[in-house]
Amino acid sequence: MPTALITGITGQDGSYLAEFLLTQGYKVVGMVRRTSTVNFHRITHIQDKISLVSGDMLDQISLLNILEEHRPDEVYNLAAQSFVQTSWPQPVFTGEATALGVTRILDAIRLVDPTIRFYQASSSEMFGKVKEVPQREVTPFYPRSPYGVAKVYGHWITVNYRESYNMHCTSGILFNHESPRRGLEFVTRKITHEVARIKLGLSNELRLGNLDSRRDWGFAGDYVKAMWLMLQRGTPEDYVIATGETYSVNDFLNEAFGHAGLDWHDYVVQDQRFMRPAEVDLLVGDPSKAGADLGWEPTVTFKELVQMMVDADIEMLQNGQIPM
Ligand code: NDP
Ligand code: GDR
Numbered sequence: 001m002p003t004a005l006i007t008g009i010t011g012q013d014g015s016y017l018a019e020f021l022l023t024q025g026y027k028v029v030g031m032v033r034r035t036s037t038v039n040f041h042r043i044t045h046i047q048d049k050i051s052l053v054s055g056d057m058l059d060q061i062s063l064l065n066i067l068e069e070h071r072p073d074e075v076y077n078l079a080a081q082s083f084v085q086t087s088w089p090q091p092v093f094t095g096e097a098t099a100l101g102v103t104r105i106l107d108a109i110r111l112v113d114p115t116i117r118f119y120q121a122s123s124s125e126m127f128g129k130v131k132e133v134p135q136r137e138v139t140p141f142y143p144r145s146p147y148g149v150a151k152v153y154g155h156w157i158t159v160n161y162r163e164s165y166n167m168h169c170t171s172g173i174l175f176n177h178e179s180p181r182r183g184l185e186f187v188t189r190k191i192t193h194e195v196a197r198i199k200l201g202l203s204n205e206l207r208l209g210n211l212d213s214r215r216d217w218g219f220a221g222d223y224v225k226a227m228w229l230m231l232q233r234g235t236p237e238d239y240v241i242a243t244g245e246t247y248s249v250n251d252f253l254n255e256a257f258g259h260a261g262l263d264w265h266d267y268v269v270q271d272q273r274f275m276r277p278a279e280v281d282l283l284v285g286d287p288s289k290a291g292a293d294l295g296w297e298p299t300v301t302f303k304e305l306v307q308m309m310v311d312a313d314i315e316m317l318q319n320g321q322i323p324m
Helices: 012-023 044-049 060-070 091-112 146-165 187-199 220-231 249-259 288-294 302-318
Strands: 003-007 027-032 051-054 074-077 117-123 169-174 206-208 239-241 268-270
Touching: 003 012, 003 060, 012 027, 012 044, 012 220, 027 060, 051 060, 060 091, 074 091, 074 220, 091 117, 091 146, 117 146, 117 220, 146 169, 169 220, 187 206, 187 249, 187 302, 220 239, 220 288, 239 288, 249 302
Parallel strands: 003 027, 003 074, 027 051, 074 117, 117 169, 169 239, 206 268
Antiparallel strands: none
């Protein structure tokens, strides 16, 4: 039975990846950081099937000890300060967790067992002010936030360990992927959760920032499978994972409110607080290399994704559940 270590298992992707690896027969070890309140709501349903260990991307010793004790075959490094907007007021913390954290875990792997296969959660935010459309593995980076800069560091240190130490290190350049488990602060979930509240008479306003930015939105459940496929390759390489389609925040609003029988113009207010100091206007990925090498393709359309999220939020509120 192969063993996989997931950092960031309490996050959106960590929970889907853990579920997927269990179906593949893995022993799943998840690293969680100490918090004063337990935040295992995304993994409660599988908690008896996985092992949780305590560690932090800021603490090298904890990473070394976890690797020594559990000797994983594969490490999926999903842990990060992942909210772009927070990276401006917290640029140093973002760099510590999202950039230097990658070096900490890579070097711990090098010391404990350099044959461990490693996946790094790179991001389309690295393309930032895009240099070509659509973006491919070879498109130059131009990050537009401290988060994007930190991810570029994480990306290149992963490539560097692959080339310096001949380690099986892969960087997946994933475009935005969403689900009913998406954090409430990200624009898609913020919209679908508020649509549900408005529909149920609990709210009558949604305050947003830039409605014109365009993203390539896919379903998180599809994207974690691509992470695993990358580590099964004999030769480690980097891959863009995306749908190849782009929609604006406006389009998302139309679809989400429309699905609930509402008109977003009646509820949405633009608010300066949610505007960013620098914006990434347009992202759209070209996943053809992943299609050719990994046989990967997305299975959920934009419309299906939005409807899935709205339906899940309405159901969650109707059942009185705490939002994930
Ligand atoms: P989330 O924000 O949902 O999850 C982030 C995870 O990282 C959480 O489990 C969090 O723990 C953990 N974490 C944060 N800081 C630390 C730390 N110092 N030590 C240990 N754990 C820490 O992100 P997603 O699941 O959406 O994304 C997963 C990864 O993929 C991230 O690296 C993100 O940057 C990247 N990515 C995501 C994309 C997306 O569209 N979702 C696209 C491209 C890349 P806690 O629960 O305690 O906060
Ligand atoms: P992003 O996701 O920055 O692309 O990063 P987010 O959903 O936060 O923003 C997408 C776009 O929507 C605009 N926007 C708003 N965003 C938020 N959060 N809140 C608002 O009120 C709002 N109004 C408009 C933003 O300006 C932006 O243009 C996500 C994260 O998961 C990263 O970790 C990951 O690397 C990238 O996707 C790929």
